[in-house]
Amino acid sequence: MKYIYGPIKSRRLGLSLGLSLSLDKVCDLDCVYCQWGSVGKTVLERKVYAKADEIIRELKSWTRENPQAAQELKFVTLSGLGEPTLNTDIGGLIDQIKNITGLKIAVITNSTLLGDPAVRQGLLKADLIVPSLDAVDLEIFKQIDRPHAGIKLNEIIDGLVALRKEFDGKIWLEVMLIAGMNDGLRHIEELKKVIWRINPDKIQLNSPVRSTAEKNVFGVGKAKLEKIREVLGDKAEII
Ligand code: SF4
Secondary structure, X not given: OOOEEEEEEEOOOEEEEEEEOOOOOEOOOOOOOOOOOOOOOOOOOOEOOOOHHHHHHHHHHHHHHOHHXXXXXXXXXXXXXXXXXXXXXXXXXHHHHHHHHOOEEXXXXXXXXXXXXXXXXXXXXXXXXXXXXXXXXXXXXXXXXXXXXXXOHHHHHHHHHHHHHHOXXXXXXXXXXXXXXXXXXXXXXXXXXXXXXXXXXEEEEEOOOOOOOOOOOOOOOHHHHHHHHHHHOOOEEEO
C-alpha cells in the first residue's frame, strides 16, 4: 500500500485508517518535533501530490482485503506524510471516501492554509478537524514550526476563526508543547486569548514523550503540562 497506513488504535479517535495525501513528506512547516524528521525544505505550492482516484482505488482494495477491520473502523484520517491540505484533491477525496465507506472523516492539519477560503471549503464535509497551533508569538512560531517564508501567523489565526464559523463538525485544536520554547506561562496566557477567539470544541495538549530527531528538543514535564491545562480551562486535555 502506498497511501494507506494502519489501522491505528488511538485514545482520541478509536480505530482509524490513515491516508497520506502524498508519497513523500510535503509540508510548508519544518517543525522541530516532526516525527518524519527534517527534509531540509518547505513547500507552499498546492497541487495534486497524489491523485484522489489513485488513493480511492487503494482504499477500495484495502476494504475488500480487510472486511473485518473495515467494519471496526471509526474514522478515516487524512494526514500522513506532511500537510494534507497542500493536496488540491482533498475536498473531492473527502466526498468520495464518505460516499464509498460511509465512515467519518478526520483531517489532521497544521492550519497553515486555513486562511484560504478554498481550503476551508474543501474541508467542510469532514466530521472532525484537528488543526494545530503551537504559538501565537511570531518568534516562537518561527523557532518551533520553522515555516515557509510565505506563511503568515496572523492568516493562520484568522483562518482558524473563520473555519469555526463555517464548519459544523468538531474542531479539536492541538498544541504541541516544547520545553523552553512555547511553554512559558506568559505565552500560554496569550495563546488562551487567541484560542478563545477560535472557540474549538476541545484543546488537546501534546508534548514529545521520547527524544525527537532534533537535538535540544524536549517534552514538557507532567506538572507543567497540568498547570498549562489549568490555565487553558475546561476544554483543555492532555493527550
Ligand atoms: S506540520 Fe506536521 S508534517 Fe509538517 S513538519 Fe510539522 S509535524 Fe511534520
